Amino acid sequence: MTTGVVVTGLGLVTAAGVGTKATWRAVCAGVPTAATDPALAGLPVDFSCRVPDFDARALLGRRTTMQYDRFVQLGLIAAQEAVADAGLDPATWDGARVGVVVGCGVGGAGTWETQYRKFDNDGPETVSSMLMPMLIPNMVAGHLGIRFRATGPNLVTATACASGATAIGVARDMLRQGVCDIVLTGGTDAAVVPLIVTGFSQMRALSTRTESPAAASRPFDAGRDGFVIGEGSGILVLERADHAEARGARVRARLVGYGASADAYHATAPDPTGAGVERAIRAALAEAGAAPSDVDHVNAHGTSTPLNDLAEARVLARCLGTGPAVTSAKGTLGHTLGAAGAIEAALTVLTLENGLIPPTANLESQDPEIEVDVVAKEARRCRVDLALTNSFGFGGQNVVLAFAAG
Template identity: 70%
Template sequence: MTAHGVAVTGLGLVTAAGVGTKATWDAVCAGRPTAADDPRLAGLPVTISCTVPDFDADRLVDRRSTLVHDRFTQLALVAAREAVAEAGLDPATWCGARVGVVVGSALGGVATSEAQQRRMAERGPRGVSSLLIPMFMHNMVAGHLAMDLGATGPNFVTATACASGATAVGAAAELIRTGRCDVVIAGGTDAAVTPLMVSGFARMGALSRRVAEPAAASRPFDADRDGFVIGEGSGILVLERESHAAARGAAVLARVAGYGASADGHHMTAPDPTGAAASRALTGALEEAGAGAGDVDYVNAHGTSTPLNDLTEARVVAATLGAGVAVSSAKGALGHTLGAAGAIEAALCVLSVSTGMIPPTANLERQDPEVELDVVAGGVRHVTVDVAVNNSFGFGGQNAVLVFSS
């Protein structure tokens, strides 16, 4: 079987930095944190989040959207439309059967579920929306993208916790490589900044308690980090068979060169401190890409700002790639977008490859002395990025690593 090259020809981003790829890239490159006090979380132990500002679903999606879509689907629809437009593709003219959709989500439509539970408590069963189930279900985000774009090829959702978006991109690349699709709309989305979800993460001790200074709360690899800031967003990439992109004269932003995945098999929420499985995912992605440790110019780290994750990841990267590789985390600026994170950060890797810019790690003021890496901070680093790695790790010990090349 012939293995086809996988090109990235379009990007779409919706994050706490704003709607559109440019807004997110500008904020990340400026090292500008987006965390702020969230009135919806008043009275909870943690009251800060990174949420999309001024997101008007009536304007950005359509006027019926709030009746039929959970917010996690709305964010993905907007990101996907941007990505397809940048790719120069027209859903009205493409062969929909050759276009797939693979989207990752960790928590699905939890905002709808919580709202409808409150309605049931207040009004009884007849107060519950007849659309509760299709709004809440994980798979519906991929279904809605297919309906919106006329994509009738393979269609599914990946759920590997905070690695979901990266897993989706990896699975989508396989659909291209094996010839099943010419184009795949791939990425991740989550909108789980709700009182119940925030309370659950807070009870676990996963969230930063630096609520008096929200902008400084998410600080990956910093010695004073104390947890992540929950965020929301969506990242969508258009993956395309290289020969298909070339035939229509499309600009190639980067290539998906490798994908590796593994499971820690260690603990429900804590990473395996040995990092053995994470290292195996990284090594596997590099092997598929035909790249060696010395070829990697940049690692976009999972870098959640939690004590255990950052230290374990740093040890894995240093042991596998060497301590001198340039590393940064976007979560200092954007917070942790859960199932969307891997896809948003994959898009940032593509931008680093295409622009030669490595964004800094926001709020990194005093690097943890145990993090023996070249963590970029203080400003953009301008270098040639021929090979970039994107690490994503999730609860349950699920690891996904992507390699992008020029």
């Protein structure tokens, strides 16, 4: 049993602010959000893309703030927006037909650091009894199920920086198989903590432009030197097309293809041949019943690292030619790890709806070895009927999602 799958709701929390409108406005303006981060003071890399003025107590209540790690808080806020945007009321839906699939790359990193300091400095008796439920990654899906009375399949996917996109693909499969009518899906991560940042820094994965953080994330630029770590959440409401039609829902886009593959090459470096990414792209296109020439736009993984951007651009040129307009949101929002694929899927939906491709922030001089049409300087208005969004993770895990206009 298969059925079409549609997007009926979006929710975003990013370094551009709380809410989809704030994020869309920032990426369309190409305004970088990276800034010096007091929580990282004294580290070799002391800047990030952090959600500004995030008051979890005001948004979720005091108890929630105390008992949930930040990655769960961000996911709950994004999900609340997505459910409301879809015009759904959890008090009236059949919860057994509602699933939750959320991607998370790290989990409760902030809780881990805080509680380990207590353990190390003051002894085991000072460690919170809430350590484990605040720490483990699956709790974001668990809490979404509790909050929204969703009693269908409930799980978290972990494919590093492809986690959010993997979650959307898994959710789509559930809907196509008739297991659910609705799935809340996407990704969340809040790993802007000293230990995690130091780990990436030691790998030389991060930009070191401490003197100009706003200019540090520059996907596809000749002067790129690494990514800028960020935090955030993107949640989408996916529905069976027949279910959405029966309730008269607004269809924001159609999810028409999903391709996944493994490089089986290296723990952290992309396969320079791009063979795995190519398989994922071709699988997504095959499911969509589309030819490479049908693709109008690609929301690239585009991390601003020297190896990743070049490898991705080469496979895009080989598979799709120079026709599609390419962009990367990470110049504006930084790299949100397990949330990135979901945030960028939501931005792809908005591009389809608005016929507007956001620019790649900080792209001043495109790397001459990158031979694709990267949108820069200002947003490009054009018709977009079919778009791909790419997500890749450590371990060589690749996901490509294909969205079509609603």
